[in-house]
Amino acid sequence: MWCCRCSKVLTGFDALCLFLILTKHQEDHPFATYLNLLPVDYTIPLYCSIPLNSQYFTGWTEKLYSQQCADYFACKRRCSIVFELIEEEFGGKNYLDKWFPWAWATVNSRCIYKENTTDEHSFCNNWFGGQQDSASIALIPFLDMINHSSDSKISCKFNQKSKSFQLVQLDGCIHKGQEIFICYGPHNNARLFLEYGFILEQNPNDSVEFNPDDLKVLCDSGDISEKNWNALILSKITCSEWSKFLYGMDVEEFMLDAKVVNLALNCLNAYINFLKVEQPKKFSDSLPPYVQHCLRKLWENERYIISQCIEELQIACDNIVTA
DSSP, X not given: OHHHHHHTTOOHHHHHXXXXXXXXXXXXXXTHHHHHHSOSOOOSGGGSSSOOOGGXXXXXXXXXXXXXXXXXXXXXXXXXXXXTTTGGGXXXXXXXXXHHHHHHHHHHHHOEXXXXXXXXXXXXXXXXXXXXXXXXEEXXXXXXXSEEOTTOOEEEEEETTTXXXXXXXXXXXXXXXXXXXXXXXXXXXXXXXXXXXXXXXXXXXXXXXXXXXXXXXXXXXXXXXXHHHHHHIIIIITTSHHHHHHTTOOGGGSOOOHHHHHHHHHHHHHHHHHHHHHSOSOOOTTSOHHHHXXXXXXXXXXXXXXXXXXXXXXXXXXXXXXX
16 A cells, blocks of 8 residues: 555656666566667756756756756655665665666656546546646657657657557658658757757757846836836737737737837847856866757857847837838
């Protein structure tokens, strides 16, 4: 009964981590072949041998990284509660400390979300702390070894009759010997790096996310008072045309008043100057070369995206003045 009670503290993610840790060196386990094919190393920041300095990240990426670290340690605490009951069989707590980073990185970068049937959902609720939605995660041998492409036309679906995942080519055909890709999701490079350990040189989904309140700290709002600033955010930035601009519409598709455009320009110019000043001149030599490359590219990509936004807004500002 202890097993059932302890499992209540676990999520499905935690359970997969423990499964990998407990079966990693069982050569006669049914999943031994699959486990032996899994990577022994990862390039995600959390798996680096040294903690990454928060100054290595841009502001928004650093927030994502901090949240990921919090999730990581929360998962480890929950797994420790269960593992301490059987740790003597594995030589003590050091076994968990040694293999948890690998297990967490494996599950985080390779898991697949799957919609549960009613029975499966009931089973998860009975064993793993109460799932709040109808989906759970799974490790799917072979499927999790397919690489990512943002423009993949292959759909992955679970067949309830055969109890297997099927890959369906939505456009064209797949030739013998051709590499196939799936899309991990419409992620920008920051999320790809944190979750999967790579970036795309040409990522159609690359973007910068920020909070207007964060930008306010960086720029001088001039004659705009705190009250007016908040009013502008409520009326223009968070609920109308500015939101559309942030999510990719051309500036020419709508008209912003001059004060809001100039305010946005001031914010973005201040932010891009901040990026130029704050970008680390050098990363630790202890970091793998590819990790250093990704960190450097994230700073460069963010500056490029912001500079493109500034150009678009400047055009909008000029159009307003000449209108």
